[in-house]
Amino acid sequence: MTIKTSIPESELLSAGHLACQGCGATLAMRYALKGLGKETVLVTPACCWTILAGPAPRLSVGVPLLHCPFATAAATASGLKAGLVAKGDEKTQVVVWAGDGGTFDIGLQALSGAADRNEDILYVCYDNEAYMNTGIQRSGGTPQKAWTMTTQGKGGSERPKKDLDSILEAHHIPYIATVTPGYPEDMVRKFKKARGIKGFRFIRVLSPCPPGWKHDSSDTVDLSKLAVQTGSFALYEIEDGAFRLSMKTPKRKAVGEYLKRQGRFRHLTEKDIVEMQEVVDAAWKRYESRS
Amino acid sequence: MPRLAFDPEKTAPILISGRSMAENKTGIWRSIRPQIDKEKCTHCMVCWKYCPEACVDIASGIPEINMGYCKGCAICADVCPADCVEMVEEVAR
Amino acid sequence: MRKVLMGNHAAAVGVKLARTDVVSAYPITPQTQIIEMLNDLGESGQFTGRFIKVESEHSAMAACLGSATVGARSFTATSSQGLAYMHEMLHWVSGARLPIVMVDVNRAMGAPWILWTDQTDSLSQRDTGWMQFYCSSNQEILDSVLMAYRVAEQVLIPAMVVYDGFTLSHTYEPVDVPDQKLVDEFLPKLENAYALRPDTAEAFSALPSPKEYYRLKARLDHDMTRALGVFEEAGKRFEEIFGRRYRLIEPYRCEDADTILVVSGAPASTAQAAVDDLRKQGCRAGLLKMRAFRPFPAEALRDFVRPGTRLAVVDRNYSQGHHGIFCEEIKSALFPLKSRPEVYGFIAGLGGGDITPELLKEIWKEADEGRADASTANWMEDAR
Numbered sequence: 001m002t003i004k005t006s007i008p009e010s011e012l013l014s015a016g017h018l019a020c021q022g023c024g025a026t027l028a029m030r031y032a033l034k035g036l037g038k039e040t041v042l043v044t045p046a047c048c049w050t051i052l053a054g055p056a057p058r059l060s061v062g063v064p065l066l067h068c069p070f071a072t073a074a075a076t077a078s079g080l081k082a083g084l085v086a087k088g089d090e091k092t093q094v095v096v097w098a099g100d101g102g103t104f105d106i107g108l109q110a111l112s113g114a115a116d117r118n119e120d121i122l123y124v125c126y127d128n129e130a131y132m133n134t135g136i137q138r139s140g141g142t143p144q145k146a147w148t149m150t151t152q153g154k155g156g157s158e159r160p161k162k163d164l165d166s167i168l169e170a171h172h173i174p175y176i177a178t179v180t181p182g183y184p185e186d187m188v189r190k191f192k193k194a195r196g197i198k199g200f201r202f203i204r205v206l207s208p209c210p211p212g213w214k215h216d217s218s219d220t221v222d223l224s225k226l227a228v229q230t231g232s233f234a235l236y237e238i239e240d241g242a243f244r245l246s247m248k249t250p251k252r253k254a255v256g257e258y259l260k261r262q263g264r265f266r267h268l269t270e271k272d273i274v275e276m277q278e279v280v281d282a283a284w285k286r287y288e289s290r291s
Numbered sequence: 292m293p294r295l296a297f298d299p300e301k302t303a304p305i306l307i308s309g310r311s312m313a314e315n316k317t318g319i320w321r322s323i324r325p326q327i328d329k330e331k332c333t334h335c336m337v338c339w340k341y342c343p344e345a346c347v348d349i350a351s352g353i354p355e356i357n358m359g360y361c362k363g364c365a366i367c368a369d370v371c372p373a374d375c376v377e378m379v380e381e382v383a384r
Numbered sequence: 385m386r387k388v389l390m391g392n393h394a395a396a397v398g399v400k401l402a403r404t405d406v407v408s409a410y411p412i413t414p415q416t417q418i419i420e421m422l423n424d425l426g427e428s429g430q431f432t433g434r435f436i437k438v439e440s441e442h443s444a445m446a447a448c449l450g451s452a453t454v455g456a457r458s459f460t461a462t463s464s465q466g467l468a469y470m471h472e473m474l475h476w477v478s479g480a481r482l483p484i485v486m487v488d489v490n491r492a493m494g495a496p497w498i499l500w501t502d503q504t505d506s507l508s509q510r511d512t513g514w515m516q517f518y519c520s521s522n523q524e525i526l527d528s529v530l531m532a533y534r535v536a537e538q539v540l541i542p543a544m545v546v547y548d549g550f551t552l553s554h555t556y557e558p559v560d561v562p563d564q565k566l567v568d569e570f571l572p573k574l575e576n577a578y579a580l581r582p583d584t585a586e587a588f589s590a591l592p593s594p595k596e597y598y599r600l601k602a603r604l605d606h607d608m609t610r611a612l613g614v615f616e617e618a619g620k621r622f623e624e625i626f627g628r629r630y631r632l633i634e635p636y637r638c639e640d641a642d643t644i645l646v647v648s649g650a651p652a653s654t655a656q657a658a659v660d661d662l663r664k665q666g667c668r669a670g671l672l673k674m675r676a677f678r679p680f681p682a683e684a685l686r687d688f689v690r691p692g693t694r695l696a697v698v699d700r701n702y703s704q705g706h707h708g709i710f711c712e713e714i715k716s717a718l719f720p721l722k723s724r725p726e727v728y729g730f731i732a733g734l735g736g737g738d739i740t741p742e743l744l745k746e747i748w749k750e751a752d753e754g755r756a757d758a759s760t761a762n763w764m765e766d767a768r
Contacts (some may be wrong), residue, residue: 005340015346015360016315022364026343041582043450056590060312064580066453067589068446069476075443079408079450079458082434084582086405086456092582110446113439184340210364218365221341295599299606302599304481304540305578308587 007188008034012062019052022217024207024224025126026052027181029061029097032124032205034184035191038063040093043080045073045107047099048133049126071106073098074114077121093122093195100127100141104162108140115171115200122194122201125164128209136212140164144279145272147214147264156267160279168202169238175201176238177246181208182224186235186246206233214263226258231280234287243290255280313360317344321363323378325356331375338367338376389559391552394522395461395487395545396421397559398529400431401567402485405456405574408436408447412466413499414549415489419461433459441466445473445484452482453588455579457533459484463549464491464505471509474542478513478604480589481578483536483543485529486514490649490700491549492735500736501549503649503701507677507709509544513604515611516677519547520652522557524630527622530562531630534571534618539607540578546677548650548700550736562626570625608679615676632681633688634673637663641670643694643752648674648710651698651732651739658744669748674710682717691723696751698744699761700733707761728756732764740766 012033019026025048033040042065044050050067054060068076073096081094098107103125111123130148131137137150140162151157168176175197179187187205194201208224210217227233230253235246255277259265268276327338338354339347346360347367356367368376389397396418399407409419425431434451438444441462448458462470467488477484492502506516517532519525525547532543547553580588592600615632623629637659638644647655652673662669672688672695674681689695699708706712711729718724728751733739743766750756 005336007340011345013345014311014313015344015357016312016317019343021320021362022366023343027341030345039582041580053587054308054312054590056306056308056592056596058310058312058314059308059585059587062585064582064585065587066450066580067587068449069472071442072446072449072473075438075446076450078436079406079447080454082406082436082447083451083454083456086434086451087454089582109439110443113443117437218369221366221370295602297599299603302603304603304607305588306592306596306600307578308590309585
């Protein structure tokens with residue numbers, strides 16, 4: 001047997017969960033738990049994972065999980081950590097597992113507060129770029145020009161995606177990373193690393209969503225990789241303010257290759273795609289100037 | 292019997308969820324099924340790596356997809372470097 | 385040890401004596417001194433609980449959700465807009481059956497901006513599944529924090545200790561600060577059998593079926609009702625240890641009273657003086673102090689009242705378009721009686737207006753002489 005991968009074999013995600021076929025957020029959880037291991041408690045606000053974790057009395061992960069109201073994940077996790085420490089448990093890792101709506105939008109205040117206090121928790125946002133659990137409405141994480149149920153006009157979403165990582169960086173926290181399930185080894189490595197760091201850590205997972213992005217369920221891994229290979233989504237780490245790209249991509253593929261495989265961008269014109277390429281190129285100038 | 296028919300003293304104050312979702316057989320969701328050509332399979336386990344259901348068993352060194360759970364997303368067929376996974380129409384059960 | 389303490393400091397001392405594990409709070413007038421003092425006590429090493437300085441009241445209660453879920457004794461304090469901002473979380477933590485204790489220092493609700501006391505903030509949280517205990521002195525504040533933890537942890541329902549902004553929160557009174565050893569005897573270490581254990585893969589508050597949800601709510605109601613007895617037992621135990629007795633409702637000079645003032649919070653102390661004055665004038669006046677609002681002591685009330693008497697309910701709160709809130713609840717509790725006392729409702733002191741002995745005596749007389757309207761709320765103002 002030759003497994004050409006460095007990711008652990010043991011599973012903390014159980015089959016039988018209620019995710020849609022080809023769900024990126026399920027793969028994300030699978031790899032995150034491989035990196036984190038046991039002695040982890042998840043805190044989950046309203047998001048797809050509220051359902052995926054299982055209706056009572058069932059659970060689809062091998063670690064404890066606390067459901068909490070939409071706006072509260074970072075605050076609930078802060079309290080949970082404090083409660084554990086008060087009871088003499090310093091080692092259990094408290095991990096928020098929240099969607100982009102619960103992070104970019106309604107949960108941003110609590111997130112900012114917890115980051116500002118440098119709470120000793122790991123906050124993970126699985127970013128599928130819209131309110132998918134309620135049926136694909138625009139969030140602050142929705143990319144410019146993307147179709148959603150609330151951006152159905154000709155041009156799609158008008159505003160650029162909120163630069164959440166920069167907002168987090170402005171909180172002077174010890175660790176920020178981006179990951180996506182197309183690169184499980186990178187994911188597992190970063191979650192392991194995050195576990196070993198004290199203070200507030202933030203990981204954003206770009207998480208393809210077949211019904212929301214309108215792509216075939218078999219394309220989840222491909223799109224996750226294409227997001228990286230086209231530079232639409234950059235894999236990086238920011239450790240104590242030091243920015244480092246995780247993968248050298250000397251020749252990025254054309255952004256169109258990523259966009260054209262998603263129904264949410266079906267309405268884009270060639271001019272739109274040129275504009276989106278320019279946005280990506282500009283972002284990479286900034287990344288490269290920082291590396 | 293319109294009255295509440297249970298004894299509150301005998302009901303736990305909260306509902307704790309400790310039973311595994313593995314009790315839920317999602318295989319019935321499937322409309323297409325993966326078939327692995329065991330001759331062509333190189334045992335690279337990439338199908339195991341990318342399965343969102345975590346339902347590919349690699350204990351024997353040869354990938355076995357648990358059809359009790361496989362939802363038929365076809366990621367395994369898409370990512371297989373040896374191109375040995377074929378998706379076929381699910382037959383009526 | 386006897387000390388002169390303001391109400392807010394009495395609350396903070398209670399929280400310290402309860403050996404609270406986690407405090408999570410956000411500043412708001414007139415509550416702020418509670419958390420300032422706990423912070424000071426923490427910095428000087430006298431209070432060893434964790435203190436989370438959250439960025440909002442919503443997060444304050446969310447942090448309590450997290451800490452109480454793992455079995456840590458948890459506390460927060462707020463007032464007015466802050467309490468309203470927490471509203472969603474109040475429902476959540478009672479549904480999660482977490483024995484959190486919170487102080488609400490009463491402050492009226494805006495708009496317009498208002499700093500002074502009334503009870504509409506706490507009473508409008510009536511249906512959130514929290515217990516509510518009202519205090520009328522600084523001694524009661526300290527003692528109620530201890531009582532609240534004991535009752536909350538026995539029935540697994542969160543409890544709110546409520547008292548008047550400024551009138552009690554910022555006013556100094558002599559307070560007997562109990563010995564830590566005695567407090568430990570009254571309030572043992574929290575052992576919550578339903579706490580999340582980090583080594584056990586279990587989810588908390590996952591989606592149930594409608595039938596399961598319904599039964600959970602029926603169980604909560606069952607335990608809320610049970611809390612009436614648990615409160616009385618705790619009151620007895622408190623008396624055995626500390627020599628002070630607390631009851632769900634507390635009558636004063638009611639034995640032969642024709643008309644009884646029904647009051648909660650600090651004005652209940654003022655009402656004692658009013659009743660004494662009325663008695664000196666030969667009036668058969670009495671006072672009933674309401675200590676518990678949730679669970680509502682309906683049975684105790686029905687046992688207490690006698691036909692032919694009159695109740696003058698003084699509400700420093702209101703439900704727009706209807707009545708004062710205590711008055712509504714009292715009328716509803718007495719309705720099953722075949723022969724009921726007359727109940728008059730008076731609204732007084734909203735937004736911090738003084739409820740003076742003179743005003744209370746006037747209220748008593750209006751009820752005693754049948755001059756007030758029993759069918760509606762009577763809005764009273766001290767004309768001076």
